[in-house]
Amino acid sequence: MYRYDNFDHQITGQRIAQFGDQVRRRLSGELTEEEFRILRLHNGLYLQVHAYMLRVAVPYGLLSAAQMRMLATISRRYDRDYGHFSTRQNVQFNWIKLEDAPAILADLASVEMHANQTSGNCIRNITCDEFAGVAHDEILDPRPYAEILRQWSTFHPEFAYLPRKFKIAITGAGEDRAATAVHDIGLSAVKNARGEVGFRVLVGGGLGRTPILGTEICDFVPWQHVITYIESIVRVYNEYGRRDNLYKARIKILVKAIGIDEFRRRVEADWQYTRNGPCTVTTAELNRVAAFFTAPDYEQLPEHNAAMAAQISESRAFSNWVQRNVKPHKVPGYAAVVLSLKKTGIAPGDATAVQMDAAADLAERFSYAELRVTHMQNLVLADVKQSDLFDLWNAARELGMATPNIGLLTDIICCPGGDFCSLANARSIPLAKAIAARFDSLDFQHDIGEIELNMSGCMNACGHHHVGNIGILGVDKDGAEWYQISIGGAQGNHSSLGKVIGRSFTFAQTPEVVGRLLEVYVRERFADERFIDTVRRIGHIPFRDYVYAAPVKDDDALAGVEYRLISAGASHDAPLYAAGI
Amino acid sequence: MIIKYKTIAADDWTVLRPEENDTPHDVVVPCGKVIVPLKVWQAQRDVLQARTELGVWLASDERAEDLKNDLEKFSVIAVDFPKFADGRGYTIAGHLRTRLGYTGELRAIGDVLRDQMFYMQRVGFDAFATRSDKDIGAALKGLNDFSVTYQASSDESMPLFRRIQRGGES
Numbered sequence: 001m002y003r004y005d006n007f008d009h010q011i012t013g014q015r016i017a018q019f020g021d022q023v024r025r026r027l028s029g030e031l032t033e034e035e036f037r038i039l040r041l042h043n044g045l046y047l048q049v050h051a052y053m054l055r056v057a058v059p060y061g062l063l064s065a066a067q068m069r070m071l072a073t074i075s076r077r078y079d080r081d082y083g084h085f086s087t088r089q090n091v092q093f094n095w096i097k098l099e100d101a102p103a104i105l106a107d108l109a110s111v112e113m114h115a116n117q118t119s120g121n122c123i124r125n126i127t128c129d130e131f132a133g134v135a136h137d138e139i140l141d142p143r144p145y146a147e148i149l150r151q152w153s154t155f156h157p158e159f160a161y162l163p164r165k166f167k168i169a170i171t172g173a174g175e176d177r178a179a180t181a182v183h184d185i186g187l188s189a190v191k192n193a194r195g196e197v198g199f200r201v202l203v204g205g206g207l208g209r210t211p212i213l214g215t216e217i218c219d220f221v222p223w224q225h226v227i228t229y230i231e232s233i234v235r236v237y238n239e240y241g242r243r244d245n246l247y248k249a250r251i252k253i254l255v256k257a258i259g260i261d262e263f264r265r266r267v268e269a270d271w272q273y274t275r276n277g278p279c280t281v282t283t284a285e286l287n288r289v290a291a292f293f294t295a296p297d298y299e300q301l302p303e304h305n306a307a308m309a310a311q312i313s314e315s316r317a318f319s320n321w322v323q324r325n326v327k328p329h330k331v332p333g334y335a336a337v338v339l340s341l342k343k344t345g346i347a348p349g350d351a352t353a354v355q356m357d358a359a360a361d362l363a364e365r366f367s368y369a370e371l372r373v374t375h376m377q378n379l380v381l382a383d384v385k386q387s388d389l390f391d392l393w394n395a396a397r398e399l400g401m402a403t404p405n406i407g408l409l410t411d412i413i414c415c416p417g418g419d420f421c422s423l424a425n426a427r428s429i430p431l432a433k434a435i436a437a438r439f440d441s442l443d444f445q446h447d448i449g450e451i452e453l454n455m456s457g458c459m460n461a462c463g464h465h466h467v468g469n470i471g472i473l474g475v476d477k478d479g480a481e482w483y484q485i486s487i488g489g490a491q492g493n494h495s496s497l498g499k500v501i502g503r504s505f506t507f508a509q510t511p512e513v514v515g516r517l518l519e520v521y522v523r524e525r526f527a528d529e530r531f532i533d534t535v536r537r538i539g540h541i542p543f544r545d546y547v548y549a550a551p552v553k554d555d556d557a558l559a560g561v562e563y564r565l566i567s568a569g570a571s572h573d574a575p576l577y578a579a580g581i
Numbered sequence: 582m583i584i585k586y587k588t589i590a591a592d593d594w595t596v597l598r599p600e601e602n603d604t605p606h607d608v609v610v611p612c613g614k615v616i617v618p619l620k621v622w623q624a625q626r627d628v629l630q631a632r633t634e635l636g637v638w639l640a641s642d643e644r645a646e647d648l649k650n651d652l653e654k655f656s657v658i659a660v661d662f663p664k665f666a667d668g669r670g671y672t673i674a675g676h677l678r679t680r681l682g683y684t685g686e687l688r689a690i691g692d693v694l695r696d697q698m699f700y701m702q703r704v705g706f707d708a709f710a711t712r713s714d715k716d717i718g719a720a721l722k723g724l725n726d727f728s729v730t731y732q733a734s735s736d737e738s739m740p741l742f743r744r745i746q747r748g749g750e751s
């Protein structure tokens with residue numbers, strides 16, 4: 001993986017000194033909260049319901065074992081012994097004190113990590129295919145480009161105060177595992193007829209209040225021009241994006257308002273000034289960065305491991321795990337393994353300090369000391385020998401990270417929701433837990449098969465509910481929390497936005513509604529048809545009719561649940577000292 | 582006082598900010614060193630261009646290109662930041678420097694604060710009329726937050742990867 005040189009270290013160190021001084025000036029009252037707010041957001045620090053939340057960048061989702069251990073250390077030293085892995089492949093700590101933030105950033109820098117630009121109206125952490133470098137369907141490894149773009153976007157002087165946040169995703173594989181269609185810019189590697197490498201560029205995708213899938217602005221930008229071309233897109237957005245209305249400020253609204261043709265014309269007009277200029281990526285720079293992402297020293301192994309075949313036939317539990325959590329690898333005899341952070345009863349994406357340390361140990365033992373964070377909020381060990389899978393499975397089971405549910409109903413994507421987030425209209429984690437508890441039976445989940453259930457606590461859509469096969473959105477009705485259900489959303493090569501089935505439900509009704517949707521699916525499906533394919537074939541009406549045919553009763557386990565969102569949301573005008581909470 | 586060329590300096594320019602009822606044609610431009618709004622310059626250029634010392638300022642929703650044929654007429658060009666979070670001024674400054682080749686004084690006015698000045702300097706500002714309720718001496722320090730940068734900008738024509746041989750361990 002990429003290692004800092006002395007320039008990277010200097011820039012990171014100077015940033016920490018700068019932010020340390022800003023924190024000092026905030027605590028002394030020299031900076032008002034309004035002035036300080038954007039500065040702390042640029043360093044990943046949100047003021048949430050209970051305390052500050054620090055969002056640490058995991059550039060393109062890649063972590064070394066040492067970095068993972070540092071995350072565990074930080075959670076022990078400054079937080080409550082756990083961290084939350086987010087849909088942007090980042091890590092969030094929920095119980096941070098403002099005055100500790102500079103020290104945490106210094107701890108992160110000691111392992112070449114940071115929290116730069118993980119929030120605020122700037123270019124955010126660039127996300128990537130979690131199987132980059134090992135995927136069997138890869139055209140090229142996107143990580144060197146992601147790193148080149150990370151450096152370009154870090155403290156870019158022109159783009160720190162954009163109209164709104166700006167998210168870039170990049171994939172190098174045939175199958176889009178980076179959700180490029182729902183990003184401000186989505187890049188997919190392609191090779192042209194002459195075998196030259198470039199990127200197909202989508203622009204103006206995004207979720208939130210106005211979900212839109214990205215539109216192609218260019219079918220082939222040669223790799224050398226990736227910086228200048230993206231720079232022109234962001235520049236046109238900075239100049240023309242709306243700033244009068246927070247909810248209409250994303251680039252997708254601009255692209256929609258002036259049309260993709262006019263938007264492209266402006267981008268190309270701007271690009272003429274910089275195309276082939278000094279910001280054109282050089283072969284030397286690409287090679288320098290790419291050298292950090294070379295393949296490990298793989299052993300020569302047979303395509304299939306005979307011992308593993310025997311283990312699969314002997315243990316149904318192991319077989320289930322292999323079926324769901326083990327993914328193909330381009331090198332014979334190896335596999336990529338997903339460690340599930342979706343155990344029933346645990347908030348989706350949460351990992352304890354013990355689990356983080358143990359995951360680092362597993363990475364060292366089985367996968368060349370590297371891990372990845374997925375946008376589905378799980379962890380990946382990307383280079384595991386098939387002959388090690390059984391031992392790895394046993395070790396992961398003891399840690400509660402071997403739930404064989406990847407891609408199944410309880411592999412829920414979920415935002416922090418009303419329990420933590422001051423923007424939320426409703427809680428999402430407790431509802432995710434309730435749904436997971438109701439459908440905990442593995443036999444049932446395997447029978448239902450591949451399905452994505454995504455949940456967001458408000459329309460900012462951090463839980464990607466629009467692209468969930470089943471999407472759940474928390475809404476506020478007169479101070480009470482309600483949930484709107486949609487079906488038919490999907491991510492990947494056949495992305496689509498879900499359609500709302502009708503009026504919303506209470507917290508306690510929602511698990512039953514999910515159950516009814518699944519009943520319709522089981523009734524209507526063809527042999528091996530996935531949930532999403534059934535929805536696409538028969539449409540949403542049979543689902544809607546069945547869900548609303550009879551009154552929806554509360555989930556048995558949720559009787560007496562409080563519907564009113566208790567948290568008031570943080571609105572502190574003074575520095576919040578988290579001491580004592 | 583303003584910050585100019587990295588030091589605190591006296592300043593005798595006045596920024597003309599028209600009242601609500603003023604029109605660009607009718608607003609009175611006082612004598613002396615005045616920085617007028619782009620629209621006033623456009624409306625009164627026949628009279629104003631006779632002045633030996635004149636400045637012009639652009640609002641954040643105006644375009645640098647509108648000054649393309651007039652650059653040599655001004656002793657100072659200013660860009661207004663109505664709120665420090667309005668980032669359009671950075672692109673305006675970049676266009677003035679790198680596309681239009683403006684080399685004279687480029688001044689940030691409005692909600693100009695220490696913590697944005699490093700980026701402002703990078704895109705081409707060399708003068709800063711910092712907000713009057715803030716300590717200008719402290720603000721000056723904001724110009725030195727970083728000694729290394731990744732990107733090319735108005736202050737640096739090459740990105741880091743073309744400036745130096747990278748890869749050295751610290």
